[in-house]
Amino acid sequence: MDLIANILMIAGTVGVAVYCYVLAARLKRFSTLESGMGGAIAVLSAQVDDLTRALEKARGTASASAATLESLTVRAETVAARLEVLLATMHDLPEPKREPEPDMGDRRIRFVRRRTLRDDLEAAE
Incomplete structure (x- = not known):
């Protein structure tokens, strides 16, 4: 046993x-780093670092664009308010007096066509 x-x-x-x-x-x-899973992990790690840097750059650009857009929006709102005030003051002005248009009566407009002399033109033969 x-x-x-x-x-x-x-x-x-x-x-x-x-x-x-x-x-x-x-x-x-x-x-192994040259081949196999170790190499793949090293490549993926480098790609993650690159993407992180690109993301930070994009985030900075987006925040700068947002700040610019916000300042332009504030400026546009200010200009719109000024335009509203100007438009409101235009309603207070008296309308300009218009002169009456002359009455043509039975007179008709006449068009006259004149032919040009073609003596000075050369004929193509």
């Missing part, structure tokens, strides 16, 4: 040793 238990323990130990060896080889391939 002891002999069978020792043989089973040795077989289990050999199985665990083979399993550890396979895991170590996979971990080595996983962590």
Whole structure:
């Protein structure tokens, strides 16, 4: 019985040793920087850094544009208020007196067409 238990323990130990060896080889391939998952992680990390910088730049540009837009909006509202005041003062002015248009009566407008002399033009032959 002891002999069978020792043989089973040795077989289990050999199985665990083979399993550890396979895991170590996979971990080595996983962590290499030139190829495998380590390289992919390094590339993705560099891309995340680039995107973070681009996002910060875009955020700065957007905040500057928002500030400019806000100042232009305030300026437009001020000008609109001034225009409303000017329009309100225009209603208080008296209307200008118009002179009556002359009555043409039965007279009709006449158009006269004159032909130009074509003697000075050369004929194309």
